[in-house]
Amino acid sequence: MNVSGERPIGAESIQVAVSGDNTRVVVLPRDAVESALEVKAPAQAGYLPRSTSGVFVGREAELSVLRDSLTGGGSAAVVQPQRTPAQTISGLGGVGKSALALHYATRYRSHYTLVWWITADSPESILTSLAGITQRLCPQSAQKLEPDQQAAWAITWLQAHPDWLLIFDNVEDPGHLGPYLGTLAGGHHLATSRRATGWQALAPMVSLGLLPSDEATDLLCTIAFQGAAVNREQREAAKRLAHDLGYLPLALEQAGAYAHRTGIDLDVYRAHLALVLDENRDAPTPEQTIARIWDHTLNTITDRDPLAVTLLQAMAWLAPDSVPRTLLERLAPHTIALSNALGELHAYNMIGFTNDRQSVTVHRLVQTVLRTRTPARPHNDDTKPKAPGRADAERAVRNALPSAYQGLHPDDTAAWEGLLPHILALAETTPTENAPSADTANTYYQGAQYLYHQGRDAHTIALRTATLAQYEQVLGDTHPNTLISRNNLALAYRNTGDLERAIPLYEATLAQYEQVLGDTHPSTLTSRNNLAGAYQDAGDLERAIPLYEATLAQREQVLGDTHPSTLISRNNLAGAYRNAGDLERAIPLYEATLAQYEQVLGDTHPSTLTSRNNLAGAYRNAGDLERAIPLLEATLAQREQVLGDTHPDTLTSRNNLAGAFQDAGDLERAVPLYEVTLAQCEQVLGDTHPSTLISRNNLAVAYQDAGDLERAVPLLEATLAQREQVLGDTHPDTLTSRNNLAGAFQDAGDLERAIPLLEVTLAQCEQVLGDTHPDTLISRNNLAGAYQDAGDLERAVPLYEVTLAQCEQVLGDTHPSTLISRNNLAVAYQDAGDLERAVPLLEATLAQREQVLGDTHPSTLISRNNLAGARKAAAAVQQPDTATPATDPDRQPLSDTPEQPV
Structure with a gap:
């Protein structure tokens, strides 16, 4: 494994x-x-x-x-x-x-x-x-x-x-x-x-709804009498049977097929089914109706061909559509017997054939009835009954597994695709009465691994869950196969954004790896890296960074300085530093990682290009656009050459370069580049792909920065509507869109729409992401700004103070977001006429920005301007500068993720 x-x-x-x-x-x-x-x-x-x-x-x-x-x-x-x-x-x-x-x-x-x-x-x-x-x-x-x-x-x-x-x-x-x-x-x-x-x-x-009485009677007569003339008595009998079957089309079809196959009188059949109900009884459910038909039909089929019932009970546990004959052949003594049995089932409308007759279909309701039927047992048999057909279904699928999932022959790929729905069906319908099996667990595991190697990891959750459950019961909680399964399930949850389930699973897996394999085993290091990545995804950098640091040190010691896993760890740690605003540590680490990638993999390897893009992003975060822009331009040119003009990584580079132009105030170059990127994303990825939505959001924010609210607001509204539809109402990207639209309303002076939207967004961020998640802090800061614009300083100032305290606690004293929060609180104090608190806070903010971001960073220039205005106001005892202090926009970058472990 x-x-x-x-x-x-x-x-x-x-x-x-x-x-x-x-x-x-x-x-x-x-x-x-x-x-x-x-x-x-x-x-x-x-x-x-x-x-x-x-x-x-x-x-x-x-x-x-x-x-x-x-x-x-x-x-x-x-x-x-x-x-x-x-x-x-x-x-x-x-x-x-x-x-x-x-x-x-x-x-x-x-x-x-x-x-x-x-x-x-x-x-x-x-x-x-x-x-x-x-x-x-x-x-x-x-x-x-x-x-x-x-x-x-x-x-x-x-x-x-x-x-x-x-x-x-x-x-x-x-x-x-x-x-x-x-x-x-x-x-x-x-x-x-x-x-x-x-x-x-x-x-x-x-x-x-159900068929009207006359139409139900027509359907039953058409199938039962197959074009023969129907007299009045026969039609009245059909009408009575249709009533007793509840006018359910599936029941009518199967009853009609039985009547045609056996030639039984419809009233006699009706009496055998015992479906005549007292008027005071509730109508039977469709499951009950079908079950009564089937108890009668299966007895008849068993007498004619027992293999047919065996096949049908096995098919109850498989996917309802396209059950291959080749799969069922493993349950029949020979091909002729299989054909006869399937023909018998088809004659009774128990199954359908595909157009090429190489596969069969079973109605889902019929499968439900078969799976829940209790098999008959001798009176003296007190053992727990096993689900009929389940063992046959598992055996048939297990024996049909293609070759290993790596280096597939095209025929094997086709076989896997045909078998996958049936493996998934087995995993999703495991009966409680069946004992766990390592063989069945291996079937689920191999199916999940095939999907993983196809890059379809998010679709593996059902199989990963079933594999883990089987291995825990059969092999024990700390068996290597169980640990691997637990790690893989955690990853599948992480890939779908379900960190609430991913993180505890990663934590449990790491603890068990440390106990079973030791602290520096490669699998333990992988587990530690994966847990750190999940913490980072959740915005918990206080736990992510130390774990990344420990993993890197151990990989350097165990694997060597330039091992691919070591380079991944180094890149990931740099990314965590960058997210934490610690650019003094992030940039040198990115620079070292890039140099090693260039040496080990070459100048234009995709991983080298990603590393180069990440370094440029860190320069951009530091306000060093003189180094960021040329590096982004070079990366874009290389990606266009190596990967092509519309490769998703190329689109990422194009978007990031547009963002750097925007940071530099060069909207004449930023906006057209965003427009080109969006058009390509729509063409290549589709209109509602997450990357397309990010690109649309970024273009809208650029329009907003250019003061073109007539184009920004509709684009932000469209993006929000699409994210709500595609990602859901409380997905982090949806919350970002909602925040950005509120900001555009605010810029347009429409505080009546901006403030309620910001209040809703903050409440959702607190509920979904937590009270101190970075996105929650941004939302709280923005709401305070809207209150400030509305002249409601009684609500703005306390909200700014709370936000600053949380930024200092969560992000640190000199994180860029903390500095923004400190600047905004100082300006709110200034608006409130409290220059005694405003001026010292602006002085502290300026000093910290000069130290952290440099003397000419745009945010440093904002601080310097704000402080000059406050000092002038204090000296002249006059109104402060009326220009609203700039804050970093809540813009969502389309940037490379450091690593996606699987």
Whole structure:
């Protein structure tokens, strides 16, 4: 087993497009991009699944609403179960959502250049389905691309070509769909989901209830009698059975298939099911209805072909869509027996076949019923029953595992992609009655490692969690495999921004590594570095810096001065110093690290370029723009040459150079560069990619600095709306956008909108980030400034005083943010006429800025100007300088992260 260790900075080559969680950028070679732009879809191109029964009845009103939703100015719609007093949303499986979507796609297929069905119950299944577009439209490119590259090609094609229809079937989380709605705007999106909430901001909803009595009767008769004439008595019997089945389409289809297969009279079948209810009893849930049908159907199938039931019970634990025949072959004695068993199940509408008949599908509600059925046991058997089919499913998947996940053959990659949904399904449906197994844990681990090596770490959480749980029970809490699993799960949480779960997991892992492997074992050092990085992500530099320092010292001793892990540690420590405002230690360390990267890896290695960018950023923080700007220009030129003009790292460099021009007051060069960067981010990464949103934010702030509020405010409003949609209401980036928009309102003199927005932002920062997080301190400072602008010094001064005290405690006495806070408090004292406190505070601030930032740093010049004004006011006993003292803008830099360990 391999630990997922540190990933060197800049080591991953990335090029174009995004993947499922809208944060991953993947390699897409230039020729692949060109083919995505040029390839045309052949007539009637697309993929739609086969209907299990092949019958669709009624729903004309819903189809009309659906069509109007998609063509009446909208581009997306969601089909979901209708909420009724008698049934909860979770109880409305089998109502016909997918059947309606499939019928819509079939009816209007000629209106679209491409129609594609996407299994959407997880981000991974969405990616796999998107990759199928590439395999269909450009098989030559698909053969050369990894699965996530194939998905990226598909996204690029969809961005470049209009008039397509994507059907996202069974969306479990609306957030999984949001990135695609924002990035792909040239066609229609149709989703089905059992979720009732979370769609309001994404798409209109089309509610789907049970079938009306007549339509339910029509569906049952059509399937049961297969085109034969139906007399009045038969139709009345069908009507009675449809009523007893609750007009649930799935139940009607399966009952009809049973009646057709066996020739049983519908009234006799109804009596066998014992579904006639007293009027005072509640209607059965869909699960109960299906269970009653299945108890009868399974007995019949068992008599005809026991293997069919064995296969069905195993499929209950797998993913519902695209169960490969090759996977099921491992449970059958030979191919003919498998074909006969699957044919029997299909005849009873228990399963469906894909178009190529190489895979089968099972309805989700049917799987739920099968997983929860209690198997029959002898009266004298008191043992705890095992879940039927579970062991067979685990064995089939385990025996189908492809080769190792590194250095994959293309056939192995395809096999992994086909198997992943079933590994994930096993991990998410582990029954409590089954004993843990090291073999099963290894299955989960290998699936997670495949995803990790594909760069899809954020999608590994379910598998990482299941692996850890199994290993803890089987191997013990401190077994090396358990420690590796715990570290890997912590990383997955960190990559999704869930530091509340990542940090305790990292802390526990480090303590156990120290106990089991010793203080300086390479795995212990990796664990220590990872924990320090999580502390840094959380803004807890008091714990991050000492841990980074200890790790660096130990790596220098154990691994040597220029080992890649040592260079990573040195870069990370410099970044932590920089975040803490300790540029006197950060800059020399960045300089030393860059020199070593140049020596060991060469002048244009991606890690060297990242190191060079980081050093330039530190110079910029120090106000040394004479060194920062040339270094940023050189880094940008090298990245353009080595990585290409639109590589994400190149876009980062372009953004950072624009920021340095902005710091220098050169908005004539900054604004156009920001505009170019934003346009490229939109083209390469998509409209709602996090880096695009950062670029949009930065351009808006540059407009604001230029006094162009007419362009700044709408851009900030758009960015905030997109971040709320894509990242959520309380994501740190969303809070930054909300703060920046409030600042623009403040600059426009609109304090009625600025102050409430700042108050809300501060409350959210305190709740989400904590009372002393740097972003919370910025928010508190900005609110104090708005109170000051409103002339409410009774609220402004105490808030400034609290902010300064917290800055001194958390960031230190000379951190740039502390100096800003001290300057702002002094000016507030001056506004209040309290020059006795203002002047000494301004003098102290100036002295500290001269010492820390240098004599000509812009902030030092501000302090010098403010102090001169205060002294003049004190001497002349007149109003202070009315110019509002400048403060560092709450601008979010698009900068390289030091290291992302895995």
